[in-house]
Amino acid sequence: MADEKVGAVLVVGGGVAGIQAALDLADSGFKVYLVDESSSIGGVMAQLDKTFPTNDCSMCILAPKLVAAGRHPNISLITNSEVLGLTGEAGSFEVKIRKRSRYINEEKCNGCGLCAQKCPVEAVDAYNKGLTDRSAIYVEFPQAVPLRYKIDREKCIGCRTCQEVCKANAVEYDQKDSEITLKVGAVILAPGFEPFDARLKSEYGYGRYANVVTSIEFERILSASGPYGGIVLRPSDGEIPRKIAFVQCVGSRDAQLGNLYCSAACCMYSIKEAIIAKEHVPTKLDCTIFYMDIRAYGKEFDAYYMRAQEEYGIRFVRSRVASITEDPATGNLFVHYVGEDETPRVEEFDMVVLSTGMQPPKNVEKLAKALGIKLNKYKFCETGAFTPLETSKSGVFVCGAFSSPKDIPESVAQASGAAAKAMAIIAPERGKLVAVKEYPPERDVSQEEPRIGVFICHCGINIGGIVRVPEVVEYAKTLPNVVYAEDNLYTCSDDTQKRIKEKIKEYNLNRVVVASCTPRTHEPLFRETVREAGLNPYLFEMANIRDQCSWVHMHEPDEAT
Structure with missing residues (x-):
């Protein structure tokens, strides 16, 4: 009713x-x-x-x-x-x-990853868009929630190695x-x-030319957890590119495909990718964006667009690219387009990124x-x-x-x-x-000497690309009352929260310091973790070394460290 x-x-x-x-x-x-x-x-x-x-x-x-x-x-x-x-x-x-079925008992699996380490089978890693391989038993990404493995039965050869090494007895081949x-x-x-399938725009050579990638593939290339550790490399030969072209509206605003709509985010994410690429490449990098119209309509979007031109020197060319061809000897790409003066042009690039729309x-x-x-x-x-x-x-x-x-x-x-x-x-x-x-009883630490645990975050390469994090960890170990210090790729991930609770128990910590990014979004997360470990949440402190060290001293690693 x-x-x-x-x-x-x-x-x-x-x-x-x-x-x-x-x-x-x-x-x-x-x-x-x-x-x-x-x-x-x-x-x-x-x-x-x-x-x-x-x-x-x-x-x-x-x-x-x-x-x-x-x-x-x-x-x-x-x-x-x-x-x-x-x-x-x-x-x-x-x-x-x-x-x-995952063919894994979710109640038993503790996400240790031993099964994936021992698995002899390799399959295409969809998370990294085929740029790397994964095992037949896998999690999508290191910070996955829930952190429970899954067997790809299409790739699994049935060797049962994962079942043999799983100490939690979580592998269940007969699960339905x-x-x-x-x-x-x-x-x-x-x-x-779903990202647009760039193969449908065959004139751009995606799937035929190794150095033509989609925007989501380029995101994985840029990511510290991606196939190249955050360094921009060409898929064909692993070389650092010197010139990258971004082609807009691939699969959007296209009457031939029947996709007449704008995908809304493509202009801005291409500008972002060009800016980040220039920051990730240790040598000079020229980025050119070929566009129909720039639709920078959101809060501070237009200022971001202007900053890309004025501060980062990104070049914008108003033209719809006609086709892309390849030099088979070098793997370089030739972008064919008509300039704003209506003159046909051909320009050579090391890589091309296709800004695929949303479907x-x-x-x-x-x-x-x-x-x-x-x-x-x-x-x-x-x-x-x-x-x-x-x-x-x-x-x-x-x-x-x-x-x-x-x-x-x-x-x-x-x-x-x-x-x-x-x-x-x-x-x-x-x-x-x-x-x-329900929380465990709060521990009375009033009569204890301070025992401080320090957890320092690489934040991918947001921090770790500039700050020498291992040196900071060693320095933290020398400070008064610090009994434990370590570094983490992403301190805010689910597995690291569990690790923090384990270390609080193992080392009898009664103070926790996390050095990572902004407390505006992360402080409640860590306070909850500390409380779950039986400590008062206000025995936690956070140092914003991303904004105040790595960003402020982006080109000065000594000062940042």
């Missing part, structure tokens, strides 16, 4: 929009089921190096949200799953979900798919988008049929002009790029809006299905 409402919400999609909606709902007293077809949450944002226009580390923004969602008592993560059907009405839905049925009061759709997620029609919602002519979710968060079905809301292409800040804002819409339907049920988080 309509008056028998359920105080739970199903969120479909574990990207940044889905995570934000889930956290808003769970913090407001509602039970949340967060479903994602991948084996971990994070979405496309987990693959990015930086975000515009602040050039903040993408993982630094996302990781606290990943950890918060993973350990929230009122968020149940249902990964490696798909929605099969939805019945009922707003306030009281019943949803059927298929949970595909399962179906679960949930009762929820509302549904939020945030399945994100609806795969299997979107299957999802729409299961949920009973309508799609628009481009297969994005249909919404009203004045109701951008509402689908065609009452009680089912949408946020992020599934309704139309958009950037991260707009996706997150929509997520909070969709969460508020869902809350309005089931407001009387607030607090009825939630669990209260």
Whole structure:
């Protein structure tokens, strides 16, 4: 019945929009089921190096949200799953979900990674967009939440090495798919988008020329956790490029393909990638962006565009590139275009980055049929002009790029809006299905001598590319009352939170210092970790060595260190 409402919400999609909606709902007293077809949450944002226009580390923004969602008592993560059907009405839905087998017992797996180290099989690493290999048993990325492994049965040869080395006895080769049925009061759709397949623009040579890469592949090249450790290298020969071209609107605003829409974020992410590439390359790098129109419409976007030209010397050429050809001897690329003076030109580059647009997620029609919602002519979710968060079905809301292409800040804002819409339907049920988080007793340290643990973050190469982090660790060990110090690639990741708690127990720490990026986003995360370890959260301090050392002294490693 309509008056028998359920105080739970199903969120479909574990990207940044889905995570934000889930956290808003769970913090407001509602039970949340967060479903994602991948084996971990994070979405496309987990693959990015930086975000515009602040050039903040993408993982630094996302990781606290990943950890918060993973350990929230009122968020149940249902990964490696798909929605099969939805019945009922707003306030009281019943949803059927298929949970595909990982061939790993999620309750037993502790994410140690020994199985992946011993696995003799190599497969293409989708997270790094095929630029590296992974084993047949794997996690998507090092900071994955949940940190549970998965066996790729298409690549697995059945040698059972992983089963033999798994001390937790988590490998289950005979595990089957399962179906679960949930009762929820509302549904939020945030399945994100699919990058355009650049092979469909054959004139640009993607898939034929090794040094033509897509924007998401270039993000992985730029990333410290990527295939080249954050150094920009050509895929063909591992050389550092001297000239890179960025080609805009690949798969967007294209009448031949039928994609007449603008993908909204491509102009800005190309400018960002050009800026970051110049910072990551130790030698002189020339970047040229070939564009139709620059759509820098967001907060401080136009200032970012002007800064790219004036401060970084990035060249902008208003022209739609006709084709790209290759010199087979060198692997260099020739960009054919018509200049603004209408003169045909050919220019040589070491690499070309294709700024691919956004398309609806795969299997979107299957999802729409299961949920009973309508799609628009481009297969994005249909919404009203004045109701951008509402689908065609009452009680089912949408946020992020599934309704139309958009950037991260707009996706997150929509997520909070969709969460508020869902809350309005089931407001009387607030607090009825939630669990209260229990903490261990707080340790009395008033009579103890200070025992300080210091955790210093590389932040990819945000910090580690300038600050000599190992030297800082050794210096920290010499300071009074410091009994333990270590460095971490990403201190904000879920596995490092567990490690901090382990070290607090192992070394009987009663003070914790983290030297990493901004406390504006990270301090609550670390205070929660310290409290979970039995310490008062205010026995934690944070040093912002990213903003105040590595960014201030970007070209002065001695001063930064």
